[in-house]
Amino acid sequence: MPRPPRRTLRPRFDRVDICEAYLVLEWDYNVGGWLHERPSNQRRREATAVQLHRMGFKPHPNLDFSTLTKNGRAIYRELERRYRFNIQRAA
Known part of the structure; x- marks a missing residue:
């Protein structure tokens, strides 16, 4: 019997998850x-981190892909697809 298609998590809007996903993506x-x-970044000729700092976003010190929420990881994956990056980690 064939397996049903795997459901992918659709990211939901959460400001912290979005900021963290963009920052980790830039670091990676x-x-x-x-x-x-x-x-x-092209228009402003500056890093995402600079833009997030201007917005007052302060990431926690241990931030990396493994500390993103499930939603944050889904946002990160969507950004990888949007910018056509090779996916580095297993889902």
């Missing part, structure tokens, strides 16, 4: 300190 895929694939 940056070139010269910033994501060149992200349009707002």
